[in-house]
Amino acid sequence: MAVIRLEYNESPVGVMFFNYAEAKKFSDGSTRQLIEAFTNFVTVALINEGYIARIQEEREKINNENELLISNQAILKAETQKLNAEKEKIQFAYEKVYQKMEEMIPRATKASYYAIMQGVSHDIRNLLLGLNATLYSIQEEGSPPSVLKKRTDEINASVKYINNLLNLF
Numbered sequence: 001m002a003v004i005r006l007e008y009n010e011s012p013v014g015v016m017f018f019n020y021a022e023a024k025k026f027s028d029g030s031t032r033q034l035i036e037a038f039t040n041f042v043t044v045a046l047i048n049e050g051y052i053a054r055i056q057e058e059r060e061k062i063n064n065e066n067e068l069l070i071s072n073q074a075i076l077k078a079e080t081q082k083l084n085a086e087k088e089k090i091q092f093a094y095e096k097v098y099q100k101m102e103e104m105i106p107r108a109t110k111a112s113y114y115a116i117m118q119g120v121s122h123d124i125r126n127l128l129l130g131l132n133a134t135l136y137s138i139q140e141e142g143s144p145p146s147v148l149k150k151r152t153d154e155i156n157a158s159v160k161y162i163n164n165l166l167n168l169f
Contacts, residue, residue: 003018004016004035007043013046018035123161131158
């Protein structure tokens with residue numbers, strides 16, 4: 001029986017046993033070279049086996065990570081679709097609100113215009129009533145010229161104010 005230590009970079013990686021049925025002498029150089037070549041082959045195979053095992057572990061990890069990424073990608077795609085659907089709903093709701101606002105603006109403008117016209121109409125009515133009262137007081141009294149001048153100026157101012165209000169609209 002022959003035992004040969006298997007080394008790689010001066011580190012033991014295993015032991016190889018040769019079992020012969022009869023005693024052998026390894027004085028022949030070619031037989032010894034053959035055994036050394038075979039032991040080197042086995043050494044490389046053992047070292048490679050370790051590398052192969054690590055490569056397979058790494059491949060397994062990478063495959064698991066890829067499966068996780070694919071799963072996450074599918075989840076993200078589904079979530080993106082949900083978000084896009086929600087976005088479309090929000091856009092539709094926004095457009096409805098915007099349309100309602102567009103419809104309300106003329107009404108609000110009409111209401112504001114109506115309120116302004118009511119105020120102007122009220123001012124004109126009050127001025128006309130004041131003119132009527134002034135004219136009535138002029139007719140009733142035999143007023144002196146200074147009072148008549150004052151009343152005429154009031155009437156002229158009221159008429160100008162009414163005219164300005166009417167020109168606005």
